[in-house]
Amino acid sequence: TPRVFSGAQPSGNLHLGNYLGALRNWVRMQGSDYQTIYCMVDLHAITVWQDPKELQHATRELCAGYIASGLDPEKSILFNQSQVPEHAQLAWIFNCVARLGWMQRMTQFKDKAGKNAQNASLGLFAYPALMAADILVYHATHVPVGDDQKQHLELTRDIATKFNHDYGVDFFPLTEPVIKGAATRVMSLRDGSKKMSKSDPSDMTRINMTDDADTIAKKIRKAKTDPDALPSEVDGLDNRPEARNLVNIYAALSDQTADQVLADVGGKQFGEFKPMLADLAVAKLSPISTEMARLMGEEAEIDRILANGAEKARAIAAPILQQTYDIVGMVGAK
Ligand code: TYM
Numbered sequence: 001t002p003r004v005f006s007g008a009q010p011s012g013n014l015h016l017g018n019y020l021g022a023l024r025n026w027v028r029m030q031g032s033d034y035q036t037i038y039c040m041v042d043l044h045a046i047t048v049w050q051d052p053k054e055l056q057h058a059t060r061e062l063c064a065g066y067i068a069s070g071l072d073p074e075k076s077i078l079f080n081q082s083q084v085p086e087h088a089q090l091a092w093i094f095n096c097v098a099r100l101g102w103m104q105r106m107t108q109f110k111d112k113a114g115k116n117a118q119n120a121s122l123g124l125f126a127y128p129a130l131m132a133a134d135i136l137v138y139h140a141t142h143v144p145v146g147d148d149q150k151q152h153l154e155l156t157r158d159i160a161t162k163f164n165h166d167y168g169v170d171f172f173p174l175t176e177p178v179i180k181g182a183a184t185r186v187m188s189l190r191d192g193s194k195k196m197s198k199s200d201p202s203d204m205t206r207i208n209m210t211d212d213a214d215t216i217a218k219k220i221r222k223a224k225t226d227p228d229a230l231p232s233e234v235d236g237l238d239n240r241p242e243a244r245n246l247v248n249i250y251a252a253l254s255d256q257t258a259d260q261v262l263a264d265v266g267g268k269q270f271g272e273f274k275p276m277l278a279d280l281a282v283a284k285l286s287p288i289s290t291e292m293a294r295l296m297g298e299e300a301e302i303d304r305i306l307a308n309g310a311e312k313a314r315a316i317a318a319p320i321l322q323q324t325y326d327i328v329g330m331v332g333a334k
Helices: 016-029 052-068 086-097 100-104 107-113 122-136 147-166 213-221 241-253 258-265 270-296 299-328
Strands: 003-008 035-040 076-080 142-144 176-178
Touching (some): 003 122, 016 052, 016 142, 016 241, 016 270, 052 270, 076 299, 086 147, 100 122, 107 122, 107 147, 122 147, 147 176, 270 299
Parallel strands (some): 003 035
């Protein structure tokens, strides 16, 4: 069976972009066709400083979010990255395979490091090599993600190709990105040119998976729009990034295409469409936030799930790392 790997960072809140771009597809891939492995990437989170107490809270809350969204610890392996040391071990090998120039081209590094890149951590720069290790330490073939991770997945293929070539082996597979649905890139509610993100200082830009119904309704009511009515076809959304975003969110939440949504709501003003969107979002998201809150009351259960998942993950990763060490020429006890 083909193997699926994906992950999210326990830094800040899980939001609607994470859910529609990634988590929902993770749930869909869970089941008989794939072996599914989903990680809370705490080692990635600390590439920018995290308060230790908040990191612990965010890791458990992310796990609660995974389960509340429909991931089942009996069907998928759920664990936090730091507890499977093979990720960091393979990442070191990949640091020696990847080229500086490849890393310098990563747009996410440029965005996150900002103007003062000299002050960014070395970990933030090396981040994509650790991500490649996350995936390849399981020989995962399919990686469901939002659109913003595309470049990192291309780099993962480059690393696999160069490793295989440098050592004359056919060992690491070329991973396929799985970028699916009507909302692979959910934008900020306040600025249609920026993606919805955990790190935006304004909470009004995103819908958090922990928001209550009133908060969700308020954020949608205050979402930026233009004064025109909705068009009846997607072409009419050109140069209307905020309108496009709300239509895409509606489409994803109702499992339709944007065209199908516009066939129904074309001609409506936002004053009429926004309450429809708010009702839909509340109907889809509030069962998840309720379940997250319940799970957060059972910390010991979450920790048990994570420990159990780490053990299962290690059973797959350890032999692949050992084979990698053998290929590279590391001497060790057998
Ligand atoms: P992270 O934590 O930023 O986001 C988790 C997932 O959510 C998706 N996503 C979005 N999708 C649509 N619209 C948005 N506005 C939006 N914001 C985030 C992301 O694409 C991602 O799928 N580097 C990764 C974590 C990672 C990983 C991996 C992923 C580490 N190792 C290995 C896959 C495989 C990240 O920072 O995701």
